[in-house]
Amino acid sequence: MNLIKCTPLFLLLAILFGSCEGEVLPKPKAFLRLDYPAPKYAKVQSDCPYAFExxxxxxxxxxxNCWMNLDYPALNGTLHLSYIPITNNLNKLLEDVQKLTYEHAVKADAIDPTVYENKEQNVYGMVYEVSGNAASQAQFYVTDSIHHFLTGSLYFNVRPNYDSIYPAVNYIKKDIRKLVESLEWKN
Structure with a gap:
């Protein structure tokens, strides 16, 4: 008979002590904050027939042959630059760049081309921004249509995961824009 009288009291105490932890809420999603230094640009001078910042x-x-890589060790990425002199092969060079760019369409969510034109410096080209889990996040070419052709491709040294590399992609895309805008051909 004592056991029956103690059981409701025991249950009441267990419920009171077990529910004192407060309200259980899911944790909010955390966002990775990446702060990159403000870019400082300097002119690149070389024996190659082009200069840029x-x-x-x-x-x-x-x-x-005046090819070069711009390595970004802090961002784990590389911008590959390829220079090709034009020798009656401009159409083939343009086809090759577009073919390489649109090979990424299989994994890309979108490929957004932007035409670039600087008549004063005789620099014409196209910048392709690639979004999604493609291997390359940006491609571009610039030319004077007569003598010079320069192409660039951005790759990261990681498996493509657009959400993870997005801040680094945006940072380097600004550098690509600056490179294209500051490009000068040497005679």
Whole structure:
């Protein structure tokens, strides 16, 4: 008989002590905050037939025939630059760039081309912004249509996950824009 009288009291105490932890709420989603330094641009001078301004954060890795990489170690990415002299092959060069760019369409959510034209410097081209989980997040080419053709491709040294690399992509896309806008051909 004592056991029956104690059971309701025991249940009441268990409920009171068990419910004192407060309201249970799901944790809000956390967002990674990445702060990159403000870009500082400097003119790149070389023996190549072109000059441009680059972000001081990028390290030049020269290759043969005026090809070069702009490495971004802090962002784990590389902008590959390829220079090709025009020798009655402009149409083929343009086709190759478009083919390379649109090969990423399989994984890309969108490819947004932007025409670039600077008549004073005789620089004409196209910048392709690629969104989604494509291998390359940006492609571009610039030319004077007679002698010079320069193309660039942005790649990251990680498996493509657009959400993760988005801040770095935006940072380097601004550098690509500055490179294209500051490009000058040498004679």
């Amino acid at each position: 680059k972000n001081e954060l990028a390290i030049i890795d020269p290759k043969q």
